[in-house]
Amino acid sequence: xxxxxxxxxxxxxxxxxxxxxxxxxxxxxxxxxxxxxxxxxxxxxxxxxxxxxxxxxxxxxxxxxxxxxxxxxxxxxxxxxxxxxxxxxxxxxxxxxxxxxxxxxxxxxxxxxxxxxxxxxxxxxxxxxxxxxxxxxxxxxxxxxxxxxxxxxxxxxxxxxxxxxxxxxxxxxxxxxxxxxxxxxxxxxxxxxxxxxxxxxxxxxxxxxxxxxxxxxxxxxxxxxxxxxxxxxxxxxxxxxxxxxxxxxxxxxxxxxxxxxxxxxxxxxxxxxxxxxxxxxxxxxxxxxxxxxxxxxxxxxxxxxxxxxxxxxxxxxxxxxxxxxxxxxxxxxxxxxxxxxxxxxxxxxxxxxxxxxxxxxxxxxxxxxxxxxxxxxxxxxxxxxxxxxxxxxxxxxxxxxxxxxxxxxxxxxxxxxxxxxxxxxxxxxxxxxxxxxxxxxxxxxxxxxxxxxxxxxxxxxxxxxxxxxxxxxxxxxxxxxxxxxxxxxxxxxxxxxxxxxxxxxxxxxxxxxxxxxxxxxxxxxxxxxxxxxxxxxxxxxxxxxxxxxxxxxxxxxxxxxxxxxxxxxxxxxxxxxxxxxxxxxxxxxxxxxxxxxxxxxxxxxxxxxxxxxxxxxxxxxxxxxxxxxxxxxxxxxxxxxxxxxxxxxxxxxxxxxxxxxxxxxxxxx
Amino acid sequence: xxxxxxxxxxxxxxxxxxxxxxxxxxxxxxxxxxxxxxxxxxxxxxxxxxxxxxxxxxxxxxxxxxxxxxxxxxxxxxxxxxxxxxxxxxxxxxxxxxxxxxxxxxxxxxxxxxxxxxxxxxxxxxxxxxxxxxxxxxxxxxxxxxxxxxxxxxxxxxxxxxxxxxxxxxxxxxxxxxxxxxxxxxxxxxxxxxxxxxxxxxxxxxxxxxxxxxxxxxxxxxxxxxxxxxxxxxxxxxxxxxxxxxxxxxxxxxxxxxxxxxx
Numbered sequence: 001x002x003x004x005x006x007x008x009x010x011x012x013x014x015x016x017x018x019x020x021x022x023x024x025x026x027x028x029x030x031x032x033x034x035x036x037x038x039x040x041x042x043x044x045x046x047x048x049x050x051x052x053x054x055x056x057x058x059x060x061x062x063x064x065x066x067x068x069x070x071x072x073x074x075x076x077x078x079x080x081x082x083x084x085x086x087x088x089x090x091x092x093x094x095x096x097x098x099x100x101x102x103x104x105x106x107x108x109x110x111x112x113x114x115x116x117x118x119x120x121x122x123x124x125x126x127x128x129x130x131x132x133x134x135x136x137x138x139x140x141x142x143x144x145x146x147x148x149x150x151x152x153x154x155x156x157x158x159x160x161x162x163x164x165x166x167x168x169x170x171x172x173x174x175x176x177x178x179x180x181x182x183x184x185x186x187x188x189x190x191x192x193x194x195x196x197x198x199x200x201x202x203x204x205x206x207x208x209x210x211x212x213x214x215x216x217x218x219x220x221x222x223x224x225x226x227x228x229x230x231x232x233x234x235x236x237x238x239x240x241x242x243x244x245x246x247x248x249x250x251x252x253x254x255x256x257x258x259x260x261x262x263x264x265x266x267x268x269x270x271x272x273x274x275x276x277x278x279x280x281x282x283x284x285x286x287x288x289x290x291x292x293x294x295x296x297x298x299x300x301x302x303x304x305x306x307x308x309x310x311x312x313x314x315x316x317x318x319x320x321x322x323x324x325x326x327x328x329x330x331x332x333x334x335x336x337x338x339x340x341x342x343x344x345x346x347x348x349x350x351x352x353x354x355x356x357x358x359x360x361x362x363x364x365x366x367x368x369x370x371x372x373x374x375x376x377x378x379x380x381x382x383x384x385x386x387x388x389x390x391x392x393x394x395x396x397x398x399x400x401x402x403x404x405x406x407x408x409x410x411x412x413x414x415x416x417x418x419x420x421x422x423x424x425x426x427x428x429x430x431x432x433x434x435x436x437x438x439x440x441x442x443x444x445x446x447x448x449x450x451x452x453x454x455x456x457x458x459x460x461x462x463x464x465x466x467x468x469x470x471x472x473x474x475x476x477x478x479x480x481x482x483x484x485x486x487x488x489x490x491x492x493x494x495x496x497x498x499x500x501x502x503x504x505x506x507x508x509x510x511x512x513x514x515x516x517x518x519x520x521x522x523x524x525x526x527x528x529x530x531x532x533x534x535x536x537x538x539x540x541x542x543x544x545x546x547x548x549x550x551x552x553x554x555x556x557x558x559x560x561x562x563x564x565x566x567x568x569x570x571x572x573x574x575x576x577x578x579x580x581x582x583x584x585x586x587x588x589x590x591x592x593x594x595x596x597x598x599x600x601x602x603x604x605x606x607x608x609x610x611x612x613x614x615x616x617x618x619x620x621x622x623x624x625x626x627x628x629x630x631x632x633x634x635x636x637x638x639x640x641x642x643x644x645x646x647x648x649x650x651x652x653x654x655x656x657x658x659x660x661x662x663x664x665x666x667x668x669x
Numbered sequence: 670x671x672x673x674x675x676x677x678x679x680x681x682x683x684x685x686x687x688x689x690x691x692x693x694x695x696x697x698x699x700x701x702x703x704x705x706x707x708x709x710x711x712x713x714x715x716x717x718x719x720x721x722x723x724x725x726x727x728x729x730x731x732x733x734x735x736x737x738x739x740x741x742x743x744x745x746x747x748x749x750x751x752x753x754x755x756x757x758x759x760x761x762x763x764x765x766x767x768x769x770x771x772x773x774x775x776x777x778x779x780x781x782x783x784x785x786x787x788x789x790x791x792x793x794x795x796x797x798x799x800x801x802x803x804x805x806x807x808x809x810x811x812x813x814x815x816x817x818x819x820x821x822x823x824x825x826x827x828x829x830x831x832x833x834x835x836x837x838x839x840x841x842x843x844x845x846x847x848x849x850x851x852x853x854x855x856x857x858x859x860x861x862x863x864x865x866x867x868x869x870x871x872x873x874x875x876x877x878x879x880x881x882x883x884x885x886x887x888x889x890x891x892x893x894x895x896x897x898x899x900x901x902x903x904x905x906x907x908x909x910x911x912x913x914x915x916x917x918x919x920x921x922x923x924x925x926x927x928x929x930x931x932x
Contacts, residue, residue: 270865271865376863377863377865377866378860379751379860379862379863380861382861387858387861388686388858391686392686394864395684395705395706395708396687396688396705401686401688402688403687403688403691405691405704406688479863480865481863481864481865481866481868482863482864484864485864
């Protein structure tokens with residue numbers, strides 16, 4: 001009797017246990033089983049094809065570290081999949097839509113599996129369990145339909161910029177819509193005829209049912225049932241052949257990205273083919289469902305340059321399929337648009353913004369780097385200026401066409417210790433870097449930082465004209481042989497003079513030292529960390545200066561690559577009078593100035609406006625008087641952009657060192 | 670079709686791209702001192718690239734010749750790393766500071782010793798002295814048709830088809846093989862040779878053939894050195910920049926006019 005207490009029950013009181021009659025009104029059930037076998041077969045073949053390609057990629061590139069077991073990566077993959085954390089982040093609307101789709105689909109999937117268990121193994125979906133089951137599945141169906149409807153609105157009515165409209169983009173949601181609606185119709189028809197007292201638990205079907213006469217329901221039911229079956233089975237079969245594959249691929253990719261051993265390059269790996277794609281790349285390409293978050297985040301594409309991370313990833317996916325699968329690209333529905341990449345990958349600034357937003361943690365820029373490695377090995381498709389720049393790094397140890405002998409010229413008259421004289425044993429080495437040593441604008445960073453260290457009473461030295469290039473440029477453009485030669489030069493020098501503590505001007509040198517040097521026997525820090533330490537130890541005392549709003553541009557290799565966001569901000573806030581205002585893009589969301597990844601030394605035609613000009617306009621909008629950054633490349637790019645946009649008087653571009661020195665007490669320390 | 674035999678003449682010079690501060694002109698000793706690594710002269714690299722493109726397109730055997738008192742095989746092996754089939758060094762004390770005509774004679778003797786040759790490519794001029802004479806003289810001595818300043822080279826049958834630079838454009842000319850073509854930079858930069866590829870090439874034990882004067886020069890006594898009459902640094906092109914001050918545009922314009930007229 002307890003089932004009858006449910007308030008929505010209409011009609012006669014029938015004392016029976018709620019349950020579902022399987023294959024009600026359906027004849028020739030064997031046809032259904034045949035269709036199931038076909039659909040599952042097609043599905044399995046598609047999945048097997050993916051595994052085959054991943055395996056082939058893995059066999060071809062034995063030099064790449066394998067995907068290990070990682071508890072952390074597994075946890076991340078599960079939580080990200082279930083909660084849609086990455087999809088939600090920064091885009092609530094897309095995230096909610098995805099949650100509806102995911103949970104709707106997931107509930108229906110589990111529900112169908114339970115039904116199968118109930119029917120074939122042991123019946124348990126009866127009574128109260130069945131009613132709750134009905135209610136939850138009903139909710140799942142509604143969520144799925146709402147999600148699909150929302151997705152269609154976003155793509156075809158709101159026409160959100162980053163969303164593409166290829167054939168499969170329309171087919172997939174419409175197909176789900178048909179499968180879902182037909183499901184509810186089947187339910188409605190069944191309820192209309194059977195009119196069980198518990199039909200209120202299937203509230204959507206119960207809402208349809210009263211509109212249908214009992215005889216019509218009886219006649220129509222088999223047609224809708226078969227329709228629903230075919231729609232649903234086709235959906236299952238289509239998963240590996242469309243972007244739906246991300247249902248399987250995304251969790252695998254999230255896991256693989258987290259579980260692949262981080263790799264420091266050495267000569268063996270370079271010679272084994274570091275430019276080849278590994279299984280982690282291949283899985284990422286297959287998991288990509290063209291959501292286009294990378295497109296919104298990419299500063300190069302944002303400035304109207306021809307490179308697009310999404311097109312690039314699609315082209316690479318196709319390349320791997322064509323190389324490793326007899327029938328070529330498996331996603332025939334999205335073949336319509338040619339994903340041509342050519343040499344556009346030279347545009348990538350390796351700013352890492354795409355990785356920051358990618359729901360499957362795909363690093364398109366890492367794939368870009370591999371293409372560059374291959375291009376450098378081949379030698380014929382390198383932009384002319386890049387070709388010359390690499391030659392210069394090799395011959396003159398810097399990319400700036402400058403003489404080695406002038407490297408320490410900025411320090412003339414500053415009475416700095418040259419550690420390469422070997423007479424001094426102090427071990428903090430200020431590694432100035434090529435750009436800071438040679439570029440007129442950037443030299444101010446070296447002078448200011450040295451002055452600050454002097455005023456704070458820090459013992460340190462420089463390497464003068466012996467300082468080599470750290471190899472960042474070579475690494476970023478894929479000239480790994482040259483990069484490793486540079487790492488040898490630096491390490492030998494540090495070893496020879498007993499240097500164990502290194503501080504750099506450039507986040508690029510810092511990152512390279514910290515993460516990419518094989519067997520580094522020294523500790524590398526960026527100057528912002530050293531300044532912050534001096535501040536916390538009370539070694540920096542600021543005077544009262546002007547009152548002005550200041551904004552901070554996060555350099556990619558300081559922020560996104562190394563997570564240093566707070567130190568520079570705390571330094572700025574500690575200067576009396578200055579107030580920090582943030583730009584629209586800041587922190588992990590910072591917008592690249594366009595100077596990284598070797599772009600500084602390439603003659604590629606930039607966008608209009610340039611990346612740096614877009615950035616300087618963002619700074620202008622904040623109303624800040626000073627745009628502070630902490631990287632010589634950013635400093636140069638933004639200064640040039642300031643001049644190019646004519647923001648002469650209103651906005652000043654400064655390096656954090658210059659700002660700190662300007663506000664330091666005369667008798668600091 | 671028999672394989673095309675291409676000979677590329679490549680000169681080793683101090684890097685012409687060296688920073689200016691590393692270059693010193695000694696007027697008294699009449700010498701230029703360059704504190705920079707040696708490289709293959711850039712136009713000769715262009716010639717090598719043109720040869721390698723022909724090698725890829727039509728199949729060719731590319732031989733590189735380099736002449737000097739002492740030629741570094743580390744520098745010249747770059748040509749092998751790039752894809753040349755053979756490198757021959759022509760080294761002898763007698764080859765120091767030869768004039769262009771003598772260089773051409775020595776190269777001609779070497780090419781005749783090699784024998785099979787369908788196409789000789791040289792840079793339009795060397796990156797150190799920029800004389801631009803050796804290529805054409807070499808063609809003359811070998812009795813080959815010459816095309817200068819090539820921006821594009823194609824071989825069709827037994828003919829070479831060349832787009833050559835002329836003022837304001839190019840003209841398309843043809844010559845029967847064997848022929849000599851001097852190559853301009855428009856054919857394209859030499860492909861980049863990665864350090865790994867270069868190191869592999871240097872690690873190879875194979876020795877590079879080196880011919881001295883006695884091996885092949887037909888008239889060693891007729892060789893003449895280049896005589897430098899005078900050598901001086903270019904005049905100091907001092908630059909100065911003055912910012913025009915003024916409260917209004919009109920004021921700035923007046924100041925500008927005043928500044929220009931005062932020159």
